[in-house]
Amino acid sequence: MTARRTLRRLHLWLAWIAGVPILFWMVSGLWMVARPIEEVRGTALRAPAAALVLPSRLTPPVGARALTLEMQAARPVWIATLTDGAIVRADATTGRSLPGPDEGEARMLANAARIAPPAITGVTRTTAAAPPLELRRPRPAWQVRFADETHVYIDAQSGAVLALRTAQWRWFDWMWGLHIMDLGGREDTHHALLIGFAALALAGTIVGLVLLPLSVRRRRPRG
Template sequence: MLLSSPLSLMFTSVARLSFWRKIHKYLGWVLLLQLIFWFGSGLVMSLLPIEQVRGEHLRRAQAAPDWSQALSPAPLAQQLPHHQLKLSQQGIIPVYQFSKDNEQLYYSALTAEVIAPLTEAQVKDLARRQYQGTADIDKMQRLQQAPFEVRHLAAPLWQVQFADEEGSSFYLEEYTGKLLSVRTNNWRVFDFVWMLHIMDYEDREDFNHPLLIVFSATALFFTLTGALLLPWRRKRRSDL
């Protein structure tokens, strides 16, 4: 009985060690691809300058409008009591923008007249003014639905694509020509690896979803099992 007790403990330890090795190995195989995605996407995002991802180097600020000749917005505000007033501009023309839910109304601050949507020629001119590069416009279109890469923007809006190496797309508001967003190839790469990083393959925005939580918890457990096996591995080497 005295001999059997140490042998029993030894076999029990070996069984436990074998069990945790199997758990660690299987967890490694399950996590392998996602770990590559996590580390690879993190590396790519750290290498891409965030200013270039946002397209800030391609933006040119518009000249400020002259508000000295602007009419008071009070009469318009009385006609639209439940709307929120914002100051905007169409080129160098000052504009009053009234917002309520999804409704947007635009008035010239110089005449108090309703502003009509911009023509294609006006949009082209305003896009060029706000573009910092030298490339020509390759394509432009008025969109009734926002593309996935600007899914947060409200349509209709204008998309202006420039024939530069960065694949630049400018998205402009249809009444004022305000530059709402810039998308480049760097942004598209960043958006793709961000999707891989947070494992949101649909909207690419939610990093609190169950899939990410489960894989993160599994990765933590994988690390803990590795730490658990490390002393046994060192002991085994010392015995050899």
């Protein structure tokens, strides 16, 4: 009786301590699996890549170690990664470097990245040193916000589309941060708080399984 009483108390305390994070895990996990991932990613909102119109002569920029060719504002441009790691764009015909897009061009590129885009409600320039949490990339960018609460990020140097973030994506991201108990960065799945509560939940489950057969009373046979 003493051992069973001790196990019951231990199980109760473990349940109280680990109960709140378990509830968070279940709620956040249910929310994430209940949302179609295509809806979260905004797959239906993305316009297909524009068909490349190649000039008669292609001239790669000098000093590039990686090149991607794409259409921007109805003209072919190189997206070049230089030897120092910088990412720039260049004219596909001459190979000359092009300046990064200004706000007006960022609006145009963001509109071109979407199917039937709604009105743009605002544009903000962000820096590589302090990128928005939803971007997850240390790149200078233009954040273009639409009336449906979708954000499109245009690289401020290369003009490439870095990300499309829907309102559902931001909710999904917040739930993911809650699930792994990292609402700050939402990427750390190996930290003491998460490991500690997971260990407590496991211990509570084990104690509950030990208690289960001890709590089942055998019925006396009727005489």
